Amino acid sequence: xxxxxxxxxxxxxxxxxxxxxxxxxxxxxxxxxxxxxxxxxxxxxxxxxxxxxxxxxxxxxxxxxxxxxxxxxxxxxxxxxxxxxxxxxxxxxxxxxxxxxxxxxxxxxxxxxxxxxxxxxxxxxxxxxxxxxxxxxxxxxxxxxxxxxxxxxxxxxxxxxxxxxxxxxxxxxxxxxxxxxxxxxxxxxxxxxxxxxxxxxxxxxxxxxxxxxxxxxxxxxxxxxxxxxxxxxxxxxxxxxxxxxxxxxxxxxxxxxxxxxxxxxxxxxxxxxxxxxxxxxxxxxxxxxxxxxxxxxxxxxxxxxxxxxxxxxxxxxxxxxxxxxxxxxxxxxxxxxxxxxxxxxxxxx
Ligand code: UT7
Numbered sequence: 012x013x014x015x016x017x018x019x020x021x022x023x024x025x026x027x028x029x030x031x032x033x034x035x036x037x038x039x040x041x042x043x044x045x046x047x048x049x050x051x052x053x054x055x056x057x058x059x060x061x062x063x064x065x066x067x068x069x070x071x072x073x074x075x076x077x078x079x080x081x082x083x084x085x086x087x088x089x090x091x092x093x094x095x096x097x098x099x100x101x102x103x104x105x106x107x108x109x110x111x112x113x114x115x116x117x118x119x120x121x122x123x124x125x126x127x128x129x130x131x132x133x134x135x136x137x138x139x140x141x142x143x144x145x146x147x148x149x150x151x152x153x154x155x156x157x158x159x160x161x162x163x164x165x166x167x168x169x170x171x172x173x174x175x176x177x178x179x180x181x182x183x184x185x186x187x188x189x190x191x192x193x194x195x196x197x198x199x200x201x202x203x204x205x206x207x208x209x210x211x212x213x214x215x216x217x218x219x220x221x222x223x224x225x226x227x228x229x230x231x232x233x234x235x236x237x238x239x240x241x242x243x244x245x246x247x248x249x250x251x252x253x254x255x256x257x258x259x260x261x262x263x264x265x266x267x268x269x270x271x272x273x274x275x276x277x278x279x280x281x282x283x284x285x286x287x288x289x290x291x292x293x294x295x296x297x298x299x300x301x302x303x304x305x306x307x308x309x310x311x312x313x314x315x316x317x318x319x320x321x322x323x324x325x326x327x328x329x330x331x332x333x334x335x336x337x338x339x340x341x342x343x344x345x346x347x348x349x350x351x352x353x354x355x356x357x358x359x360x
Contacts, residue, residue, distance in 0.1 A: 013183035014190030015139035017358070018146075019081075021074025022328035023067050024175040024315060025057040034170055037161040045170050050291020054173025054316030056156040063097045065106040067176035068152035071324070072107065079180035081146055083111040086180070088144045089118040090135050092127030092151045092320035094349070095158060096120070099211070107150065124206075125287050125348020126196075127151060127320035128177070129356050132344070133194035135181045136356075145183060151320035152176035158208075160247040168250050171290070173316030177324020188339050192274045194356045195266055206255050206349040208248040211236040223249070255348075259293050262353040264300040267345045270357040276341060281307050282360075283336050287346035288312035288322040297345075309335065319348070336360050 030053045031042035045051050057067060068091060076083055091104040102120025107113075123130040128151035135147040155172035159165060184190045204219055209227060213235060216224040227245055240246050263286060271278060278301040286294045291312050298308045309330040318325055323344050330336050340360045347353040 012140050013142070013185055014192070015136045015181045016184035016186075016190040017179045017360070018182040019075040019077065019079025019180040020178070020324065020328045020331060021071045021078060022175070022177045022325050023070035023074070024325070025055045025062060025067070027056045027058065028053050029056050031170070038166045038169070039163040040166050040170055048290075048292070049171055050310070050313055051171065051316050052313045055175055057154045057174040059157070062154065064093050064095050064152045064154045064176075065097045065103045065110070067154065067174065068093075068103060068150040068178065069107055069110050071152065071176040071178040072111070072148055072150050075178040075180050076148065079146070079182065081180065083113050085146045086111075086113050086148045087116050088135070088138060088147045089113070089116065090121060090131040090147065090149045091118070092121040092123065092131040092149075093153055094122065094124045094127070094319055095153045095155055103150075103152070107148070123352050124350065125289060125319050125322070126346040126350070126352040126354045128323045129194065129344050129346045129354035130196060130352070132179070132181070132191070132356050133196055133354065136191045136194055139181055139183050147181040148178065149181060150176065150178040151322075151324045153319045153321050155319070158247065160244055162244075164244065165247055167252050168248055171317045173318050175315055175318040175321045175325050177321050177328050179324060189359050191356055191358045193270060194354065195269050195273070196352075196354045197262070197266065198350050198352045200350065202254065202258070202351055204249070205251045206249070206351075208246075210240045210246050256290065256293065258351055259289060259347045260296045260300075262347045262351070263293065263297045263345055266347075266353050266355040267297070267301060267343055270343055270345075270355040274357055276357070278302055280341050281343050282340035283330055284308045284343045284345065285323055285326045285330065286310075287348065288315070288326060289317055289348065306335075
């Protein structure tokens, strides 16, 4: 059975750099608070009307396709991971198919938030291993800047997130020392509402814990999207940051260790760990827990903030472009986020 290799990788971040100090215009926060709690110094925001999640994804994808030495016509399946799609439906995958004038292939959208890219890679890996497809385009892209609460009320979330996109092309490889060794996917829906965007949705407050339902002010039977929701700013994401943080620092090391154990490796064998860029403090905790040196972990949250489904391909691409990942290196991707979902992938570059 062939393995899947990353045959090409690309990234795109919008030009517009937004520093922590730039956010002071909108909310009561400080550069010091943001850097101390998250490590973030700046993030990028897409052009409000000129760029979308899909257009950014296409820019990253075009580079990945070129680096794989193929053309869009060679792509035989598209997987698009995002939580900020151009439309509520259809997904972004079909928009990529249309824009790149790819033939009538399958296009799948993955909704696993921060773990979305690793989930997407895992799905692509199964199609390659089964022999069904030969050139799978996997994209992670987010335009968060369009859907955040930029008032002080939303500051615990809005200072963290940024826009950007990353993409890879997966192809089969028969080389002994190359490709995805294994992927590991997990979920625990018990705390689904701790990091979520409730509206618009069909939940009618059915699942919300009482204190959140009271806050949400949407009556059962209310419309999918109502004036009250907008008036009360309930169309923005909600996050219980400390609760997510506590779970993340347990599940990140666990899922990395699981991937290593499944392939008879130790943490010291990792050449590069690419953690989802949720918070620099989380990455540092994971590094310490696994006993990794600084050169074994790549972080770029300082420059881009948390770009959810785009964060792993962005970090992987930058690390590779900087020459920090070489052929044959053992690379581990790991993510945790809303759902909760968490996942890892271990691969030989
Ligand atoms: O990628 C998806 C997964 N997401 C994550 O993994 C995020 C995990 N969580 C976190 O990264 C952290 O919880 C945050 C960075 C979101 C928040 O940091 P924290 O240290 O957990 O802060 P907190 O939410 O406990 O808030 C502490 C204080 C509060 O004030 P009081 O009640 O102590 O007076 C907040 O109101 O900090 C205040 N605060 C802020 N102050 C200035 C919250 N956001 C801000 C802000 N600027 N942007």
